[in-house]
Amino acid sequence: MLSQESLRQINKEIAKYPPGRKQSAIMSALRIAQTEKGWLPKEVIEFVADYLDMPPMAAYEVATFYNMYDLEPVGRHKLTVCTNLPCALSGGVHVAEYLKRRLGIGFNETTPDGKFTLKEGECMGACGDAPVLLHNNHRMCGFMSMDKIDRLLSELENQ
Amino acid sequence: MSARALILAGIGADADRTWRLQDYVARGGYDTLRKIVAEKTPPEAIIAELKTSGLRGRGGAGFPTGLKWSFMPRAFPGDKYLVCNSDEGEPGTFKDRDILRYNPHAVIEGMLIGAWVMGCTRGYNYIHGEIFQVYLRFEEALEEARAAGLLGQNILGSDFSFELFAHHGYGAYVCGEETALLESLEGKKGQPRFKPPFPASYGLYGKPTTINNTETFASVPFVLKMGGEAFLGLGKPNNGGAKIFSISGHVNRPGNYELNLGTPFPELLEMAGGVRDGRKLKAVIPGGSSAPVLPADIIMDCTLDFDAIAKAGSMLGSGAVIVMDETACMVRALERLSYFYHEESCGQCTPCREGTGWLYRVVRRIEEGLGRSGDLDLLCSIAENISGRTICALGDAAAGPVRSFIKHFIDEFIYHIEYKKCLVPLAVQDLGSQINVNVSPT
Numbered sequence: 001m002l003s004q005e006s007l008r009q010i011n012k013e014i015a016k017y018p019p020g021r022k023q024s025a026i027m028s029a030l031r032i033a034q035t036e037k038g039w040l041p042k043e044v045i046e047f048v049a050d051y052l053d054m055p056p057m058a059a060y061e062v063a064t065f066y067n068m069y070d071l072e073p074v075g076r077h078k079l080t081v082c083t084n085l086p087c088a089l090s091g092g093v094h095v096a097e098y099l100k101r102r103l104g105i106g107f108n109e110t111t112p113d114g115k116f117t118l119k120e121g122e123c124m125g126a127c128g129d130a131p132v133l134l135h136n137n138h139r140m141c142g143f144m145s146m147d148k149i150d151r152l153l154s155e156l157e158n159q
Numbered sequence: 160m161s162a163r164a165l166i167l168a169g170i171g172a173d174a175d176r177t178w179r180l181q182d183y184v185a186r187g188g189y190d191t192l193r194k195i196v197a198e199k200t201p202p203e204a205i206i207a208e209l210k211t212s213g214l215r216g217r218g219g220a221g222f223p224t225g226l227k228w229s230f231m232p233r234a235f236p237g238d239k240y241l242v243c244n245s246d247e248g249e250p251g252t253f254k255d256r257d258i259l260r261y262n263p264h265a266v267i268e269g270m271l272i273g274a275w276v277m278g279c280t281r282g283y284n285y286i287h288g289e290i291f292q293v294y295l296r297f298e299e300a301l302e303e304a305r306a307a308g309l310l311g312q313n314i315l316g317s318d319f320s321f322e323l324f325a326h327h328g329y330g331a332y333v334c335g336e337e338t339a340l341l342e343s344l345e346g347k348k349g350q351p352r353f354k355p356p357f358p359a360s361y362g363l364y365g366k367p368t369t370i371n372n373t374e375t376f377a378s379v380p381f382v383l384k385m386g387g388e389a390f391l392g393l394g395k396p397n398n399g400g401a402k403i404f405s406i407s408g409h410v411n412r413p414g415n416y417e418l419n420l421g422t423p424f425p426e427l428l429e430m431a432g433g434v435r436d437g438r439k440l441k442a443v444i445p446g447g448s449s450a451p452v453l454p455a456d457i458i459m460d461c462t463l464d465f466d467a468i469a470k471a472g473s474m475l476g477s478g479a480v481i482v483m484d485e486t487a488c489m490v491r492a493l494e495r496l497s498y499f500y501h502e503e504s505c506g507q508c509t510p511c512r513e514g515t516g517w518l519y520r521v522v523r524r525i526e527e528g529l530g531r532s533g534d535l536d537l538l539c540s541i542a543e544n545i546s547g548r549t550i551c552a553l554g555d556a557a558a559g560p561v562r563s564f565i566k567h568f569i570d571e572f573i574y575h576i577e578y579k580k581c582l583v584p585l586a587v588q589d590l591g592s593q594i595n596v597n598v599s600p601t
Contacts, residue, residue, distance in 0.1 A: 023346035068330035
């Protein structure tokens, strides 16, 4: 179900916790699984639960509780725009509007070619770099001007 | 006065290259730990020094650190845990991110000293989901510390051992609440626990646990190095030391400024380049989105410390200063914050789960020009019924802004309800507005 590399990374996470506390690695394991698969189908969540000796429902609870897990397919590039107050005061809402226009989609939608998904995010703890957006959960992009958005989109377009 | 007084001192333009162990050591890092281990400093002496220093928790609650550390049952047999709360998601707060990426070893040294004092064998640093790159850097810093014999078994050749690991969150504001964070560390939904029992007696995996904020841990080596009296002297009585203020919103130079507690607010505003485009200051949220908003005339007279801000009717919280100028619509600002608390309520307690949604829907209809005459009383009554009736403080955090925005800016709310329009011209608003979308002009 998961690659050897993903399993190696999960094992590394398991080793951080005391014996018998494998469940503590569920958040990382789901992150690693999602990075490999692009999103988290039920079978993957069940596999990860089984790997950590925990009930599938407990893993599913975690996957549905934390908002960076994707329980439905997303585009190759997921862009999450912060529109919370500090970002909004610096133009975060305009960034979101501009992205919607450029991509021709709304929040929680994916472009027909499957390349981009747009999400609205909550505070990412980087308000000094506002407005900020997150690319595929792991890359933070700050001070987003129209110009920088254009450059980011053409960079991702070619990936 | 320097805007980088302590933890961020000596960290400049090449900050992304000066975070490594060798750089921290060159700045005097790990001296305090080495001294403690070599001299076998008694834990009680360190706690006494922390109490003298007036160091208070930097995560938001401002609880005295020395007192918190004294609660741990040091003699309790078996595992005891130390947890660093780097789940920084309070809107406006972005200081821990800079500490972790520019001076991660200060956090590690602070945790090592904590482990020494409280007899902890194992620790975790719980890092906010959205800052994955910072998490990776902290992992690298841990590797450096392990390789140098500063972490693991027999630290610096002594019989002191402490293991420390990084745990990566994945998007849940409520996990900044310490017991939700512990649940999350155990691999569960991050829903807060009833207190008591407090973590010092029943924490991670049911074992005694102490949880401190990133900045608190990072402050500890500096406190002990300069001495409690000197640290206290930086600030003012009961508000010891320097603290990092994250300033965002309508200022020319948003960012982190590390200032002595008790610094007048206008000085911080000036360091941040003043209000954007020379506009007029309207309001400031001084301690993260959960802190009550203060109008310009009140905040301009405040000094930045726990007691002064509390006296002015708000709280210093995490030191996250959100600045709004005259172009900000207070109704729209409150609507966005109310949406946040509704979105992030964990759903465990009915008053919070239902109340935050209710607050949001009522503020939204006022913002959209559909407000009713009794709506402000309704909002205050909902807020009143959430406060103090939930397991954790998220419910109070949602109620606080509602009450303070209405209290200080009631004219704007009434204008929205009566005239179905915004007092602030829509053309100058950067918050986005819905009032012109749904309502035809009267």
